[in-house]
Amino acid sequence: MRTLLDMYERMAVIRRTEKAAFDLFMAGLVKGTTHLASGHEAVAVGTAAALRPDDYVFATYRGHHHAMAMGASAEECLAELMSKATGVCRAKGGSMHLTKAANGMLGSYAIVGAHLPMAAGAAWSAKLRGTDQVAVAFFGDGATNIGAFHEALNLAAVWKLPVLFICENNFYMEYTPIGAVTAVPHPAADRAPAYSIPAVVIDGNDVTVVRDAVAQAVERARAGEGPTVIEAETYRHHGHSRTDPGAYRPKEEVERWLKHDPLDIARAHLEAQGITPDDVRRVDERAAAHVAAAVDAAKNAPDADPAEAFTDVWADGSATWRS
C-alpha cells in the first residue's frame, strides 16, 4: 500500500467484506459469532501501511480488518467464516482466529490480552536474531484492565523490545463504557508512563494519522529505543458481536461517530490531493466487485473436509497422543 488511494481501497474492501459477513450470517451461512470491525478500518490499514513485509502482527477476535490489512484476501476470510476448505485457517479457526502467517499476521486471539506478551516475545525474538523487525499487538480498550497487558508492557519496557502496543479504543469494553470500569481517561496511554513507555493518543479514524504515528513508533523500535503505546480512538459501527444491537450507546454519540467515518475522512484527504470523485468512485466499484466475487467464490468452495479435525495438532501434522 504505497499511496493513500491504496489504503482507501483496502479500507473499502474491508468495509464491504464486513457487510458481506453480516449478510451471510443473517442468511445462515456463517455460524458461531462475528465481531465486526466496521468503523475500525483505519487503525489496521494505517498500521499495515507503515510496516515492512517481515514485521509481525498479533490481533484480537475482532480481527477481520487486521487480517485483511495484512493481506489476507476477502475470499479466504469469508470462506473461513463459512466453514469452507479454502478458509484462511482451513475452517479450523473461524471468525475469531483469522491468521495469515505467511504475511507476518500471526493470529487473532480470543482470550482478551493474551497476545500482548506474544507480541513482546516476537519482538524479543527479532532482537535475539539481530534483525530490525518489529512486532505489533492490536487490542481493545477492555484489554487494558487485564494482567497480561501490564506484564507485557513492563517486560517490553525493561527489555527495550521493538514492539508497538496499539489500542483500538472504541470506548466500550463489550457492553460497558470503558470509563465506567477504568479510573483514567485514556485506558492505554495513561498507563504507559507507569512503565516508562511513551504513548500517544490519536484519531484512529484518520488513516494518515495512524500511518504517521505508527511510522514514528516503528522508527523508534527499529532504532533500538523500545516500545510505544498508541491509543487510537475509534468506534464500531455495530454492536460488540452478532447478537448485540449496541443499544447501550447514546444515539447522539453514534451519530457523531458515524459522521467521523474513516472512509469519509480518507475521501476528503484524497480530494485535497487532487484525486477526483470519479477516481474514488472507480475504486469503490472495484472494491464492490472484488467483494462480490469473493462472496461467490467462498459460497462455491468445497466444505471443510471432516478429516481435518484430526490434523495439525502436532508439527508433524498428526493428532497422535499415544505411542
Place this chain on the structure above:
Amino acid sequence: MAELITYREAVAEGIAREMRRDPDVVCLGEDIGAAGGVFKTTVGLFDEFGAGRVWDTPISEQAIVGAAMGAAMTGMRPVAEIMFSDFLACCWDYLANEIPKVRYMTGGQVTVPLVVRTANGGGLGFGAQHSQSVENWALTVPGLKIVAPSTPADVVGLMASAIRSDDPVVFFEHKGLFASKGAPAPPDHVIPLGKAAVRRSGADVTVVALAATVPLALTAAEELARDGIDVEVIDLRCLIPLDMSTVLESVAKTSRLVVVEENPYQGGWGGTVVSVVAEEGFESLDAPIKRVAAANVPLPFADALEEKVIPTVDKLVAAVRTTVAY
C-alpha cells in the same frame, strides 16, 4: 565408572548441551541467570552463554510463557522456567488456550517449539501452594507434550528431545529428586518422547510410575521381592505421547496392574492409563486395577500429614499385596 551426577546438575547439563548445539535455544525465567535458579538447576548457563541467551525476568508468569510463545512462533527455541509448577496456574491461559491450540486453529500455519520447565511435586514440606504434582493439569489439554523424568541421565536425554521438538513440551522436574544421583548421560544422549522404560522386569504385577514415584516403586519392589512377589516397574517418562504399548504388553504378561502417581486421585493421570487398559487390556487382567495416588485434599505442611496424603512405599506395597492376593 564415571562420577555420578545429581538430577539437579543434569537439568543444567541437558539445557547447556542443547544451547551449545543450537544458537536458537534461549532461556528465560525468574532468577535463572547469575543466581542459577532457586533450585540451582540453571547453574553455569549464565556464565557460559551470557545475558544474551539467559534472561532474568520479572515475576510475570504470563509474560514469561507468552513471550516464549511469541519467540517460538518466530524462529527461536525458548526454554521458559516457571519456578514452581503451582505457578503454572498464573499463566494457565497460555498452556490451556494459546500454546496447544494456535497451530491447530490456524490450520497448521505456525508451530510453537518451546519448553516450559517447572519444579513439581511434594515431599519437601513446602505446603499447599508449593508442593503440588500438577502433571495432570497439563494432561487435561490436548496439544501439549508432557515429560517427567526420574533419573539424571533421563533428564539430559529427554531435555534434548524436548528442546528439539517442534511441538510445545511441558517438562516437569521433580523437586524431591533434585538431590538424587545417577550415572551421567553419555555424549549425544537423546531419548525419544513417548518411550517408557522398564526399570525392573517382573512376572507377577505391573507397577506404572512417573518421576519421583519411580524410585518409590523400585524400593517397594525390593521389599516385595523378599516375599517372593516379582514386580515389573515401568517408568512412563512422558504422559504425552503416552506409551501404552509398553504398559499393555507388560499387563499381558503379569495380568495385574497398579499405578502409582503423585497427583491427586481425582483427575490424576493414572485414570487415563487404567481406562486404556480397561478398554484394551481387560482380558489380560486377573485382578482389579489399583491406583495409589495423592489423596483428594490440599497438600498439608507437616511431614506427618503430608505423608498421609502423597504416595509412600508402604502404601504401594500394601496395594500390590492386595492386588496379588486377589
